[in-house]
Amino acid sequence: MVNRHPWVYSGAVKKMPQAENGQIVQIVTNNNELLGYGFFSPNSQITCRVFEFCDTPKEINETYWHTKIDLAMQLRKQVIDAKTTTMFRLIHAEGDFFPGLIVDVYNQVAVLQILTKGVELISEYVFNALNALGFNNLYIKTKQNTQLLEGVEQGSRWIGQPAPMPLVALENGVKFNINVETGQKTGFFIDQRDNRYAVGSFSNNCNVLNTFCYSGGFSLYALQNNAKEVHSVDSSKDAIELCNQNVALSGFNNHTSFVADCFDFLKEAPANFYDIIILDPPAFAKNARSVDNASRGYKNLNLLGIKKVKPGGLIFTFSCSQHIDKDLFRKIVFSAAADAKRNVQVLQQLSQPKDHPINIYHPEGEYLKGLLLKVY
Ligand code: SAH
Numbered sequence: 001m002v003n004r005h006p007w008v009y010s011g012a013v014k015k016m017p018q019a020e021n022g023q024i025v026q027i028v029t030n031n032n033e034l035l036g037y038g039f040f041s042p043n044s045q046i047t048c049r050v051f052e053f054c055d056t057p058k059e060i061n062e063t064y065w066h067t068k069i070d071l072a073m074q075l076r077k078q079v080i081d082a083k084t085t086t087m088f089r090l091i092h093a094e095g096d097f098f099p100g101l102i103v104d105v106y107n108q109v110a111v112l113q114i115l116t117k118g119v120e121l122i123s124e125y126v127f128n129a130l131n132a133l134g135f136n137n138l139y140i141k142t143k144q145n146t147q148l149l150e151g152v153e154q155g156s157r158w159i160g161q162p163a164p165m166p167l168v169a170l171e172n173g174v175k176f177n178i179n180v181e182t183g184q185k186t187g188f189f190i191d192q193r194d195n196r197y198a199v200g201s202f203s204n205n206c207n208v209l210n211t212f213c214y215s216g217g218f219s220l221y222a223l224q225n226n227a228k229e230v231h232s233v234d235s236s237k238d239a240i241e242l243c244n245q246n247v248a249l250s251g252f253n254n255h256t257s258f259v260a261d262c263f264d265f266l267k268e269a270p271a272n273f274y275d276i277i278i279l280d281p282p283a284f285a286k287n288a289r290s291v292d293n294a295s296r297g298y299k300n301l302n303l304l305g306i307k308k309v310k311p312g313g314l315i316f317t318f319s320c321s322q323h324i325d326k327d328l329f330r331k332i333v334f335s336a337a338a339d340a341k342r343n344v345q346v347l348q349q350l351s352q353p354k355d356h357p358i359n360i361y362h363p364e365g366e367y368l369k370g371l372l373l374k375v376y
Helices: 062-079 117-121 123-132 144-150 190-202 217-224 237-250 262-268 288-308 326-340
Strands: 007-009 024-028 034-040 046-053 087-092 101-106 109-114 137-140 157-159 167-171 174-178 207-211 229-234 255-259 276-279 313-319 344-350 369-375
Touching: 024 046, 034 117, 062 087, 062 123, 087 167, 087 190, 101 123, 109 123, 117 123, 123 137, 167 190, 174 217, 174 237, 190 217, 190 276, 190 313, 190 344, 207 217, 207 262, 217 229, 217 237, 229 237, 229 262, 237 255, 262 288, 276 288, 288 313, 288 326, 313 344, 326 344, 326 369
Parallel strands: 109 137, 207 229, 207 276, 229 255, 276 313
Antiparallel strands: 007 046, 024 034, 034 046, 087 101, 101 109, 137 157, 167 174, 313 369, 344 369
16 A cells, blocks of 8 residues: 555455445545545455545545546647547556546547446546547447456446447558457557557568457558568457458558468468567466466467577567566567577567556556567
8 A cells, every 4th residue: 555556455454444336435544544545346355446545635526537537638648649540548547547447549439448336436427528538439348257246337338429330540540440349359459559560660571470460450560561471360250350351441462361270370380481470369367377377378379489480580479468477478488489499589578558558556557568589
């Protein structure tokens, strides 16, 4: 608490409040000094999620929530070029001092992930604040495990006027079809924006393999930057369909997509053909218990990538598992490189973009890590 970490574990609480799930509670010390305000979650190990640290009482009213959202918007105006990028994360939960809420925006559409009862109880204020910022179409997308634990209302739904889907949004000037209703996550993996840009900057005249491509984010940047040939692979037919639509939207014909398991695809891929390989799998470690298995998965994947890339080629490798930190990830990639018996340089540590800020007191928020490797 004194370290301003936003999570209060049940074991750390001496006296529980007489409060309902989701209610806003005060956090006080043994000496009755105020520490702040948070959402009460009696059914979670994290009993309270703190959204405000303060030592004098504060009114937590509609204006309070509006101000929080306005501050988040101001940061995005600072870090996003609105002329070329019309989709970004507006609220990154703890990263924006707003535990329990994620908001991604696509043009005028805001997609909300309400992860706790506490946020659900103040959601009217959030809707009003988003409307006031010009987000006219609000869509709530529910996640299954939060409903069970937190009693959050089930079922994805529009609040007010639905927006026609798909819409076309821009990222660094690249066009993407987005369907917030049927797409994975809130519709697009916004968190890879900067890393896609980096891929683009190396793609000229390259053969590029984009594994776990989903809607083809990395592929489009490679194509846009004059790649020779781009291959996209995903095990989901729907994902490949989206990827093909996005390639068609920009009119490229030097692209081939494959519905396949990426491990199998890499095993059978020719060696020395790809100049750039992107490895961006889903989170293999969903919880702390699965870290060992996940580590093996990451190692096998990286081993295959490092074996197959052309000498002098590049690998962009990622993990979005919160439970695998950047040191462990580097060790995993190290052991893959050693098994492949190739010389490998780390050119850059990769992370999440500025619209996914990390609350310095909440290191768990740094979930996306990656490495740019050069392989000889
Ligand atoms: N790189 C993407 C996001 C990847 S999300 C982007 O920039 O948008 C992870 C994707 O991996 C999902 O689309 C999922 O369908 C796919 N996937 C999961 N397991 C897979 C496997 N074993 N082989 C191929 N694709 C897989």
